[in-house]
Amino acid sequence: MSLRQRHLLGIEPLAPDEITALLDLAERYVVLNRSGRKHTDVLAGLTQINMFFEPSTRTQASFELAGQRLGADVLTMQVAQSSVRKGETLIDTALTLNAMHPDLLVVRHPSSGAVNLLAEKVTCAVLNAGDGRHEHPTQALLDALTIRRAKGRLHRLTVAICGDIAHSRVARSNLILLNRMESRVRLVGPATLMPAGAADLGCEIFEDMRAGLAGADVVMMLRLQKERMDGGFVPSMREYYHRFGLDAEKLARAHPDAIVMHPGPMNRGVEIDGLLADDIRRSVIQEQVEMGVAVRMAAMELLADNLRAARAG
Ligand code: NCD
Numbered sequence: 001m002s003l004r005q006r007h008l009l010g011i012e013p014l015a016p017d018e019i020t021a022l023l024d025l026a027e028r029y030v031v032l033n034r035s036g037r038k039h040t041d042v043l044a045g046l047t048q049i050n051m052f053f054e055p056s057t058r059t060q061a062s063f064e065l066a067g068q069r070l071g072a073d074v075l076t077m078q079v080a081q082s083s084v085r086k087g088e089t090l091i092d093t094a095l096t097l098n099a100m101h102p103d104l105l106v107v108r109h110p111s112s113g114a115v116n117l118l119a120e121k122v123t124c125a126v127l128n129a130g131d132g133r134h135e136h137p138t139q140a141l142l143d144a145l146t147i148r149r150a151k152g153r154l155h156r157l158t159v160a161i162c163g164d165i166a167h168s169r170v171a172r173s174n175l176i177l178l179n180r181m182e183s184r185v186r187l188v189g190p191a192t193l194m195p196a197g198a199a200d201l202g203c204e205i206f207e208d209m210r211a212g213l214a215g216a217d218v219v220m221m222l223r224l225q226k227e228r229m230d231g232g233f234v235p236s237m238r239e240y241y242h243r244f245g246l247d248a249e250k251l252a253r254a255h256p257d258a259i260v261m262h263p264g265p266m267n268r269g270v271e272i273d274g275l276l277a278d279d280i281r282r283s284v285i286q287e288q289v290e291m292g293v294a295v296r297m298a299a300m301e302l303l304a305d306n307l308r309a310a311r312a313g
Pocket residue numbers: 058059130136139169170222223225263264265
């Protein structure tokens with residue numbers, strides 16, 4: 001079981017067998033995380049530094065817990081309060097941290113490509129925790145694990161990804177992963193929230209949500225990312241909910257066993273009905289959070305293996 005890359009910067013470089021191996025390893029961590037003793041020493045002696053240049057609740061907590069459960073020394077930089085505020089560049093910050101000899105660097109950044117750039121400058125393994133509109137690989141992997149557990153497979157599924165696709169690194173990483181695993185992806189949302197060139201991404205596009213959900217096995221809702229919008233992408237929240245908000249009536253178009261997903265944080269009553277989000281017969285939103293810790297443990301273990309092999313060789 002191994003990853004061919006030194007870093008986890010995106011789903012794009014991963015082959016299907018690597019995705020499957022990572023998810024299989026994560027399954028073992030699901031068991032550990034549900035047990036009374038959640039500790040291993042897989043990362044003992046290694047240092048993990050988390051740098052979040054954008055606000056994050058679950059991803060940051062998830063990476064911290066994952067590192068701690070694997071026995072690493074874990075430091076989370078409060079970037080908003082650090083020298084970055086004083087004008088230090090991303091690269092300077094990275095080189096300063098690199099001098100402290102971290103083994104794993106977890107980075108979230110508002111600019112697409114920033115994490116790749118940083119990975120070129122440091123000697124440790126870098127994990128992308130979300131860069132701009134580009135990629136969010138551990139989110140797509142935790143979504144894949146959640147889907148595989150609910151549906152028993154990752155191939156020949158119809159997955160509707162709905163809402164603010166244009167601003168979403170979650171949509172991009174999921175689209176790449178699901179295509180690679182031979183599932184069919186539909187992107188559903190208003191034309192103003194579709195990325196340019198969406199039609200070339202190997203998916204179907206729907207502006208009518210009921211048509212887009214018809215027969216879907218998985219309905220993945222996305223947050224309306226107002227912080228990445230600079231103007232009138234949607235007429236009003238009410239109108240948006242009416243046309244693209246997931247409620248029981250629209251969900252009835254999907255397969256009767258369809259699961260409902262959302263990466264969080266949710267805008268209840270904007271992209272999803274609050275009661276539906278909490279309905280554990282349909283919604284796997286809490287399970288996604290649980291799978292997040294396991295998937296991050298697996299990813300860090302595989303990258304640490306590579307690091308040790310490189311140092312030994
Ligand atoms: C997502 C992100 O930050 O890209 N959230 C997450 O990681 N759980 C999606 C979002 O912010 O809407």
